[in-house]
Amino acid sequence: MPSRLLRRLDSVGAGWILRQSGVQFGTVQLRGRPIVSRVDGSVISIGDNVVLCSRSQDTALGVTTPVILRTLRSGALLSIGDDVGVSGAVICAARSVVIGNSVLIGSGAIICDTDFHAPHMSIGRRYAPLPDPADSDGVVIGDDCFIGARAMILKGVRVGAGSVVGAGSIVTKSVAPGSIVAGNPARAVRAVVDS
Numbered sequence: 001m002p003s004r005l006l007r008r009l010d011s012v013g014a015g016w017i018l019r020q021s022g023v024q025f026g027t028v029q030l031r032g033r034p035i036v037s038r039v040d041g042s043v044i045s046i047g048d049n050v051v052l053c054s055r056s057q058d059t060a061l062g063v064t065t066p067v068i069l070r071t072l073r074s075g076a077l078l079s080i081g082d083d084v085g086v087s088g089a090v091i092c093a094a095r096s097v098v099i100g101n102s103v104l105i106g107s108g109a110i111i112c113d114t115d116f117h118a119p120h121m122s123i124g125r126r127y128a129p130l131p132d133p134a135d136s137d138g139v140v141i142g143d144d145c146f147i148g149a150r151a152m153i154l155k156g157v158r159v160g161a162g163s164v165v166g167a168g169s170i171v172t173k174s175v176a177p178g179s180i181v182a183g184n185p186a187r188a189v190r191a192v193v194d195s
Helices: 003-020
Strands: 028-031 035-037 043-046 050-053 068-071 077-080 085-087 090-093 096-099 110-112 139-141 179-182 187-191
Touching: 043 068, 068 077, 077 090, 090 096, 096 110, 110 139
Parallel strands: 028 050, 035 068, 043 077, 050 085, 068 090, 077 096, 090 110, 096 139
Antiparallel strands: 179 187
16 A cells, blocks of 8 residues: 555544544644553543654664553553654553653653552462552653663653663663663763754
């Protein structure tokens, strides 16, 4: 199917898919079909000029999964600002995940504000229900950040404005604005240099 026709089908389907899921949204381009699930009483909000890329041919690296946007509890907030690009990433909110404006999120990245299980992993407790989120569990990604492919941003993390998270990094602690972090666990490598 020609790419122009695919883009037209995506734009027609974008509103329907997001409305069916109860998402509040501005102008959104879908490239392929995302998975969106919103628990009643929670909010998924997407700003203007947002691109959600779930189809490999529409991004240089390709994607291994579609974009997944999910709230896990009533009262949860998943907010995506304006001018954001997301390629095959998973974003889950049990309490709150807030992504600022002009953020790029690479293929296979995971952003979540929960561990999805109780802190203890003893036999017989591994299938316990989702733990109640704490106020400190929320995740904030500041404006103008770049989150590399397959990076993980875990609960309680704030990524300061203008920062870069290297591909494959696991971010367990907050990142100062204008920093480049990489590794497992992610550590500051250097400051972002304005060009």
